[in-house]
Amino acid sequence: MQLDLIATSTFGLEAVLARELEGLGYAATITQTGRVEFSGDALAVARTNLWLRTADRVQIRVGRHAAADFEALFDGVYALPWEQWIARDAEFPVAGRSVKSSLTSVPALQRAVKKAIVEKLRSAYHTSTLPETGARVAVEVSVLEDVATLTIDTSGDGLHKRGYRDLTGAAPLRETLAAGLVLLSFWKRDRPLIDPFCGSGTICIEAAMIGRNIAPGLQRSFAAECWPTFDADAWGLALEEARDARSAPLAERILGNDLDENELSMARRHASRAGVEQDIHFQRRAFAELASSRSYGCIVTNPPYGVRLEQRRDVRALYESIPRVFAGLPTWSFFVLTSWPDFERVVGRRAERRRKLYNAQIECTYYQFHGPRPPRPVVAVGEDNLA
Numbered sequence: 001m002q003l004d005l006i007a008t009s010t011f012g013l014e015a016v017l018a019r020e021l022e023g024l025g026y027a028a029t030i031t032q033t034g035r036v037e038f039s040g041d042a043l044a045v046a047r048t049n050l051w052l053r054t055a056d057r058v059q060i061r062v063g064r065h066a067a068a069d070f071e072a073l074f075d076g077v078y079a080l081p082w083e084q085w086i087a088r089d090a091e092f093p094v095a096g097r098s099v100k101s102s103l104t105s106v107p108a109l110q111r112a113v114k115k116a117i118v119e120k121l122r123s124a125y126h127t128s129t130l131p132e133t134g135a136r137v138a139v140e141v142s143v144l145e146d147v148a149t150l151t152i153d154t155s156g157d158g159l160h161k162r163g164y165r166d167l168t169g170a171a172p173l174r175e176t177l178a179a180g181l182v183l184l185s186f187w188k189r190d191r192p193l194i195d196p197f198c199g200s201g202t203i204c205i206e207a208a209m210i211g212r213n214i215a216p217g218l219q220r221s222f223a224a225e226c227w228p229t230f231d232a233d234a235w236g237l238a239l240e241e242a243r244d245a246r247s248a249p250l251a252e253r254i255l256g257n258d259l260d261e262n263e264l265s266m267a268r269r270h271a272s273r274a275g276v277e278q279d280i281h282f283q284r285r286a287f288a289e290l291a292s293s294r295s296y297g298c299i300v301t302n303p304p305y306g307v308r309l310e311q312r313r314d315v316r317a318l319y320e321s322i323p324r325v326f327a328g329l330p331t332w333s334f335f336v337l338t339s340w341p342d343f344e345r346v347v348g349r350r351a352e353r354r355r356k357l358y359n360a361q362i363e364c365t366y367y368q369f370h371g372p373r374p375p376r377p378v379v380a381v382g383e384d385n386l387a
């Protein structure tokens with residue numbers, strides 16, 4: 001059965017998420033900020049939950065209808081085939097939001113939708129009681145310009161929860177954002193990569209998982225896995241595919257540097273839990289000492305931002321040292337996420353690309369300074385005909 005599916009993301013990552021979906025074989029359309037729509041079957045739900053690195057969650061759209069008043073909302077919700085998704089004993093909380101619509105009270109929206117689903121299920125299951133003791137099917141009603149969209153969440157915990165992070169560093173990046181930074185960079189598994197401010201290692205670990213084609217959801221479970229209404233074979237198949245897809249350790253180890261030993265030990269622990277400890281070398285090193293004998297590498301990093309006033313002087317001094325350090329890596333490309341307002345002026349260089357992104361609630365820019373293209377590998381005579 002073809003389903004209308006929605007992958008959600010944070011602001012700014014929609015295009016990367018759409019590209020990820022296309023890479024998995026699903027035609028994707030960005031419909032709103034943070035929403036990318038596609039269609040697929042139960043296997044698509046399992047695959048996208050397992051594989052999407054920048055999505056927050058994957059939802060099934062159960063229906064969409066005009067809802068300028070409560071009666072229209074109730075009737076439209078009642079008409080949908082809820083019994084197809086919500087088992088007789090399932091727990092089904094309803095969350096809501098309303099934007100530019102006549103129905104403005106979110107609690108009232110939630111109550112109306114809950115009531116309509118309850119009535120529909122009672123009628124479908126010929127029962128007066130719905131115990132809500134079983135697997136959770138979280139419903140969301142979103143009313144935008146008087147059109148209600150009803151979705152159910154297939155992911156459960158947000159997809160940033162890969163399962164490898166059990167300790168929290170001082171200012172860790174969300175795994176989905178870290179993966180997005182890597183996917184927006186030029187990095188490929190055969191190029192050098194350094195994060196000189198690696199903290200608890202999120203960028204390095206996400207990059208290693210990308211480089212080794214490790215599905216980010218391999219170590220966790222998903223809400224729809226527990227639904228008796230959902231095609232159970234889909235999960236088994238998608239898991240098997242993902243296990244088989246993993247490639248050999250990286251030939252070129254990723255480097256993660258930081259000043260803080262506590263952060264580094266957390267990074268090592270997380271890398272080991274993610275199964276990529278052999279792909280990354282974490283070392284205590286000050287940014288001022290950053291150097292490499294390798295060429296055409298990428299720096300992908302999230303330095304301190306100096307958000308607190310007392311840190312600003314130190315952070316400015318750190319940023320002022322960036323041009324000298326980058327000058328020592330003339331063939332490299334630099335990708336830096338920061339909220340520092342005049343970052344390009346401090347670095348003395350215009351970025352080739354800039355992208356607005358949010359790290360938690362902080363508005364940041366992802367500055368992309370492109371280095372020269374690496375030379376094409378020399379192909380031995382006759383070899384190009386063998387592929």
Ligand SMILES: C[S@@+](CC[C@H](N)C(=O)[O-])C[C@H]1O[C@@H](n2cnc3c(N)ncnc32)[C@H](O)[C@@H]1O
Pocket residue numbers: 169170171172173196197198199200201202203257258259260263285286287288302303304305318
């Ligand atoms: C914003 S945090 C990075 C967080 C990281 N992306 C993560 O996901 O955990 C910045 C890091 O820079 C480190 N740092 C600050 N000054 C440094 C310096 N001069 N050289 C190297 N690391 C430094 C801090 O110890 C901190 O871990």
